Amino acid sequence: MGKFQIDLISKLAIKNLLEKRGIKPSKKLGQNFLVSKSVLERILRAANLKKTDIILEIGPGIGTLTRELAKRVKKVIAVEKDKKMIEILKETLKEFENIEIVEGDILKLENGSMVKWFNGLSYKIVANLPYYITSPLIRKFLESKNPPSQMILMVQKEVAQRICAPPKKMNVLALSVQFYSKPEIISFVSKKSFWPCPKVDSAILKLKVKRQKAKVNKDLFFKIVKAGFSHPRKQLVNNLSFELKLEKEKIKSWLLKNKINPTQRAQTLQLNDWLKLAKTFKNLLK
Numbered sequence: 001m002g003k004f005q006i007d008l009i010s011k012l013a014i015k016n017l018l019e020k021r022g023i024k025p026s027k028k029l030g031q032n033f034l035v036s037k038s039v040l041e042r043i044l045r046a047a048n049l050k051k052t053d054i055i056l057e058i059g060p061g062i063g064t065l066t067r068e069l070a071k072r073v074k075k076v077i078a079v080e081k082d083k084k085m086i087e088i089l090k091e092t093l094k095e096f097e098n099i100e101i102v103e104g105d106i107l108k109l110e111n112g113s114m115v116k117w118f119n120g121l122s123y124k125i126v127a128n129l130p131y132y133i134t135s136p137l138i139r140k141f142l143e144s145k146n147p148p149s150q151m152i153l154m155v156q157k158e159v160a161q162r163i164c165a166p167p168k169k170m171n172v173l174a175l176s177v178q179f180y181s182k183p184e185i186i187s188f189v190s191k192k193s194f195w196p197c198p199k200v201d202s203a204i205l206k207l208k209v210k211r212q213k214a215k216v217n218k219d220l221f222f223k224i225v226k227a228g229f230s231h232p233r234k235q236l237v238n239n240l241s242f243e244l245k246l247e248k249e250k251i252k253s254w255l256l257k258n259k260i261n262p263t264q265r266a267q268t269l270q271l272n273d274w275l276k277l278a279k280t281f282k283n284l285l286k
Helices: 003-008 011-019 037-047 064-072 083-092 111-118 131-142 157-163 172-180 218-228 236-244 248-257 271-285
Strands: 054-058 075-080 099-103 124-128 150-156 181-189 202-209
Touching: 037 064, 037 124, 037 150, 037 181, 037 202, 054 064, 064 075, 064 083, 064 124, 075 083, 083 099, 131 150, 131 157, 131 172, 131 202, 150 157, 150 181, 157 172, 157 181, 157 202, 172 181, 172 218, 172 271, 218 236, 218 271, 236 248, 248 271
Parallel strands: 054 075, 054 124, 075 099, 124 150
Antiparallel strands: 150 202, 181 202
16 A cells, blocks of 8 residues: 555544644534555455446545545546535545546435436445435435445444344345345444544445346335334234235235235245235235
């Protein structure tokens, strides 16, 4: 690693860089800067980068990860909400011609912007995310008309564990993500790997987006899932009957035909169970 690069990931150097400009890390914007070279390398390995890749980075901060991405790929589009960080990025990234810095809130940017950026081409998202935007950001891109091929995200450890929940511990978030992608926790990351040090540990989460989507009505699938989880401690047959406004005996028969015990609770079902229910729901209405 070159001297400038090491400085960008040194706690002291980051402090000096911000103090010279009278900037303090914003808690509101979830600014915690990575200060571990080994974690940075883990992110880069997980992304499996190629010279032809187009990368979308969200919340680049001072550009530590951005620089390393730009060395390895065709283009990096870095979206930053904080105007103060934009000015720093213009300095720390000035030697790169393959980086486009975009000022804005990624959650408010219209899909038209992304069409312009990628023009139908495949892209990846690689980002050390502010924790507070994790769920809405994942939802925004997984549900978009032009989703990324994969997402490599630094997220809160507990959120990563919920998304990758094993059987018997499923939840709506996990099913929502697993409907569109195959999630995997690459590694856990200590809170000491950041400055300022956050209150919780993190995880590098990889989402490999499915090319072939499940052949079910998406809205119906999520309607059934939300009905099933409406009261997590209650039996599945009761939740579905009440929320879908259908007779309990009909629901019981429907579950049994799909080899699901009506007395089970929603968290014990796997993705395939919910897919089967969505595919056979129309039989209930006959």
